[in-house]
Amino acid sequence: MNKQIVVAEDFNVSRKIIVSALTKEGFNVMEAIDGHDAASLFDGRAVDLLITDFNMPNMNGAELIKKVRSMKKYEYIPILLLTTEVKQEKIQQAVDGNITAHIKKPFDAQEFIKVVKKALR
Amino acid sequence: MNNDFLQEFIEEAKQLLKSLEQSLLELEKNASAEEVNKVYRYLHTLKGSGGMFGFHNVERLSHELESVYSDIRDGIRQQDDFILDLTLHAVDVLADLLDGKDAEKDAEKIIETIAGLKSNVQSGTSDSLNATADALNCYAVILKPEKEIFKRGINLSSILDELHELGGCEFIIHNEVVPFEKQLSTKEIVSWFEIIVATKTDIEGVRSVFLFLKEAEYSVLAVTASEVFTSSSYQNHIVLDPQEVERRLKIVQQLAPDLLNAEPVIPTVPQNINAALQQDEEILDDSESADKIARRSKKSGHVSVATQKLDQLINIVSELVIFRSEMSHLMGETVQNQAIVEALEKLDRLTLSLRDSAFNIRLVPLNILNVKLQRLIRSVSKELDKEVDFITEGLDTELDRSMINALEAPLMHIIRNAIDHGIEKPEERERRNKPRKGLLKFYSYNSGDHVFIQLQDDGNGLDFEKIKAKGVEKGLLSKNQNYTEKELINLMMSPGFSTADKVTTVSGRGVGMDVVKRDITAMRGDIEVSTEKGLGSIFTLRLPLTLTVLDTLVVEVAKNKYLIPINEVEHCYKEQHAALFSKKSRQIKYDGQLTPFVSLREHFSINEFNKEETVIVINKNDTRIAVVVDGIIGKLQTVYKPLNELLHSADCFSGASILGDGSMALILNALKLRN
Numbered sequence: 001m002n003k004q005i006v007v008a009e010d011f012n013v014s015r016k017i018i019v020s021a022l023t024k025e026g027f028n029v030m031e032a033i034d035g036h037d038a039a040s041l042f043d044g045r046a047v048d049l050l051i052t053d054f055n056m057p058n059m060n061g062a063e064l065i066k067k068v069r070s071m072k073k074y075e076y077i078p079i080l081l082l083t084t085e086v087k088q089e090k091i092q093q094a095v096d097g098n099i100t101a102h103i104k105k106p107f108d109a110q111e112f113i114k115v116v117k118k119a120l121r
Numbered sequence: 122m123n124n125d126f127l128q129e130f131i132e133e134a135k136q137l138l139k140s141l142e143q144s145l146l147e148l149e150k151n152a153s154a155e156e157v158n159k160v161y162r163y164l165h166t167l168k169g170s171g172g173m174f175g176f177h178n179v180e181r182l183s184h185e186l187e188s189v190y191s192d193i194r195d196g197i198r199q200q201d202d203f204i205l206d207l208t209l210h211a212v213d214v215l216a217d218l219l220d221g222k223d224a225e226k227d228a229e230k231i232i233e234t235i236a237g238l239k240s241n242v243q244s245g246t247s248d249s250l251n252a253t254a255d256a257l258n259c260y261a262v263i264l265k266p267e268k269e270i271f272k273r274g275i276n277l278s279s280i281l282d283e284l285h286e287l288g289g290c291e292f293i294i295h296n297e298v299v300p301f302e303k304q305l306s307t308k309e310i311v312s313w314f315e316i317i318v319a320t321k322t323d324i325e326g327v328r329s330v331f332l333f334l335k336e337a338e339y340s341v342l343a344v345t346a347s348e349v350f351t352s353s354s355y356q357n358h359i360v361l362d363p364q365e366v367e368r369r370l371k372i373v374q375q376l377a378p379d380l381l382n383a384e385p386v387i388p389t390v391p392q393n394i395n396a397a398l399q400q401d402e403e404i405l406d407d408s409e410s411a412d413k414i415a416r417r418s419k420k421s422g423h424v425s426v427a428t429q430k431l432d433q434l435i436n437i438v439s440e441l442v443i444f445r446s447e448m449s450h451l452m453g454e455t456v457q458n459q460a461i462v463e464a465l466e467k468l469d470r471l472t473l474s475l476r477d478s479a480f481n482i483r484l485v486p487l488n489i490l491n492v493k494l495q496r497l498i499r500s501v502s503k504e505l506d507k508e509v510d511f512i513t514e515g516l517d518t519e520l521d522r523s524m525i526n527a528l529e530a531p532l533m534h535i536i537r538n539a540i541d542h543g544i545e546k547p548e549e550r551e552r553r554n555k556p557r558k559g560l561l562k563f564y565s566y567n568s569g570d571h572v573f574i575q576l577q578d579d580g581n582g583l584d585f586e587k588i589k590a591k592g593v594e595k596g597l598l599s600k601n602q603n604y605t606e607k608e609l610i611n612l613m614m615s616p617g618f619s620t621a622d623k624v625t626t627v628s629g630r631g632v633g634m635d636v637v638k639r640d641i642t643a644m645r646g647d648i649e650v651s652t653e654k655g656l657g658s659i660f661t662l663r664l665p666l667t668l669t670v671l672d673t674l675v676v677e678v679a680k681n682k683y684l685i686p687i688n689e690v691e692h693c694y695k696e697q698h699a700a701l702f703s704k705k706s707r708q709i710k711y712d713g714q715l716t717p718f719v720s721l722r723e724h725f726s727i728n729e730f731n732k733e734e735t736v737i738v739i740n741k742n743d744t745r746i747a748v749v750v751d752g753i754i755g756k757l758q759t760v761y762k763p764l765n766e767l768l769h770s771a772d773c774f775s776g777a778s779i780l781g782d783g784s785m786a787l788i789l790n791a792l793k794l795r796n
Contacts, residue, residue, distance in 0.1 A: 013126075017126070069272065075272070076271050076272070076274060076276075076308065077274050078274035078275065078276075078333075079273075079274045097267075097269055097272055097273060098272060098273060099273055099274065100273050100274040100275050100333050101332065101333045106133075108165075108166055108169035108170050108173070109169065109170070109173045110169040110172065110173065111169055115332065118332055118333070119274070119333070121276065121279040121282075121283070
């Protein structure tokens with residue numbers, strides 16, 4: 001079965017680029033337009049990877065990650081956090097020890113897919 | 122999806138090329154690993170995004186270049202001038218490719234050249250372990266995962282699997298207080314590892330296995346000699362006694378039998394660059410390096426905005442400024458109420474500061490010219506076999522964007538001249554007790570409404586005898602007369618004058634300083650030259666901050682107002698109408714010369730004249746013309762507005778502006794009045 005990926009990103013253009021890149025690779029992608037929306041997708045279904053933005057309305061990335069990690073089923077799933085360079089430190093503190101990797105925006109599609117595939121190993 | 126982002130991609134890729142160019146020039150001065158890495162990264166990004174947007178030629182070219190720089194980074198190849206030239210050339214080609222220009226052939230050529238380079242490396246150092254593609258490399262990995270690594274969504278066992286896939290692999294596990302299997306199942310890691318891997322991939326390939334790990338969690342060391350296990354970087358993690366070292370060497374021996382027999386390759390930084398660098402450092406210390414500025418601007422953050430939007434904003438602000446003058450004009454006479462007067466004053470202040478900030482947006486630092494100038498200096502000095510240090514100061518001085526564009530050509534010309542005619546060849550300089558390397562300084566600073574740019578060289582200075590001889594030869598000067606330096610400098614800047622002994626490709630193409638002068642004057646700027654024989658010259662450019670604010674003289678003709686840029690006005694006086702029009706030819710005698718004049722009343726076919734006329738002598742680019750008007754009303758700082766296309770045929774007006782009372786006035790382009 002194809003890998004299930006949740007993409008949480010409030011900025012439409014970014015989300016669409018990501019989703020289209022992932023779909024092209026044959027992944028099953030579930031889109032969420034904010035943190036709250038994303039959290040609702042973690043309802044016990046199988047999720048292999050979460051890719052999330054940090055700054056989102058209705059629950060930011062850090063809160064989303066915390067919530068996801070608190071559920072037994074998703075305790076160890078890989079999480080990729082999309083960040084911009086600004087406020088790196090603040091973000092680092094908020095999610096430290098909970099995420100697999102940061103992906104700095106803007107990113108290169110090839111690199112991105114490489115990282116996604118690696119996270120899904 | 123890609124089309125939507127295409128334009129954005131091109132913009133971004135160009136920005137990338139600029140950074141790349143900057144890094145390359147930096148690299149020439151200072152061959153640091155960090156800079157090589159930057160170049161590598163830029164190329165890498167370009168490759169990735171180029172491919173994503175269908176620029177496969179960009180992708181290919183940057184891929185080839187990237188491989189060259191990864192070789193340099195890994196010490197397989199040394200950075201040299203040839204590679205640098207090639208890469209700089211490639212930057213231009215890449216820019217052309219992004220613009221959709223037909224540069225395929227150039228790209229092919231570069232790729233071929235790189236292929237040639239590569240075969241050189243391979244044949245030259247084929248017995249070194251890194252260069253031969255199929256040889257086994259051996260790496261020692263120290264892996265110290267955090268206890269809670271699984272909480273980060275990282276699967277340690279898949280990382281270990283990945284290592285196995287690379288090739289031969291041997292683990293030494295430390296601190297196994299709990300069986301490792303148990304650690305994996307409870308997701309709590311307390312052990313750490315030494316791993317020896319023999320693989321055909323390079324060090325990056327091995328490092329990429331640990332992509333998600335923190336820097337502190339792992340380190341990868343190339344095993345090129347037995348000393349690796351006793352090196353300080355290894356001892357940071359674990360200190361081994363000789364027996365232990367022996368054990369590891371045995372593992373290496375088993376995994377890669379031939380490895381430690383070959384001579385190790387030690388990456389070196391080219392010595393001459395290093396030495397040159399040390400010399401430079403002192404000088405560079407007190408000058409503002411471009412890097413510093415770049416860092417500062419990074420900190421402050423930038424938004425790129427379409428110039429069109431900016432122009433629109435400026436336009437609106439200009440109109441607001443005009444409206445403000447109109448308001449105060451209207452209210453000023455009638456209003457007695459103190460509160461309204463105060464409010465008006467406040468509006469005054471606000472609009473003025475709004476105007477200033479809006480104009481400020483158009484200003485960009487001169488720094489954006491830096492890379493171009495550096496490249497020019499590099500190529501010109503190479504072509505002429507001269508050595509030049511370029512020092513800049515005040516590159517953060519800001520000027521109107523359009524001015525910076527217009528400045529490029531004249532600046533380049535002055536620099537070319539300075540290197541070609543000013544700075545002597547290295548041998549010549551040594552004979553004169555000067556340092557071999559010539560010095561070219563670029564200063565810029567603000568002063569009032571103006572920006573000053575100075576270009577100073579420590580070359581030979583202007584050769585006035587040569588200038589005079591040339592002037593005589595061209596029939597512009599008389600042999601027996603003495604000329605002041607100033608006169609000779611003026612001559613040098615007059616059209617068609619060029620002192621180069623032979624026409625080099627660099628300067629002396631017949632267009633010379635006269636073009637520079639013309640360009641600068643067109644920007645309402647000045648150029649001044651001071652020089653000392655044998656010591657060098659200084660070219661000083663004085664430029665207005667922006668082109669859109671204009672100081673003008675307001676004149677009146679038959680109740681209409683016209684504007685004349687004040688920097689063009691040379692002299693004003695009153696004269697009787699009869700005296701002016703007594704002769705048939707419309708000429709006045711001014712400064713001992715006959716100067717044509719145009720009566721605006723006559724020009725506009727108004728056949729009534731005042732008894733007393735006002736004559737304004739205008740001097741624009743050394744051409745004089747006098748304009749006869751009814752009178753002078755005053756001086757005014759106005760905002761220049763271009764004329765609508767429909768009015769372009771009326772070329773005796775260069776633009777329009779709105780006066781304080783809300784009425785419009787045209788700006789005279791006096792030179793065109795004659796036709």
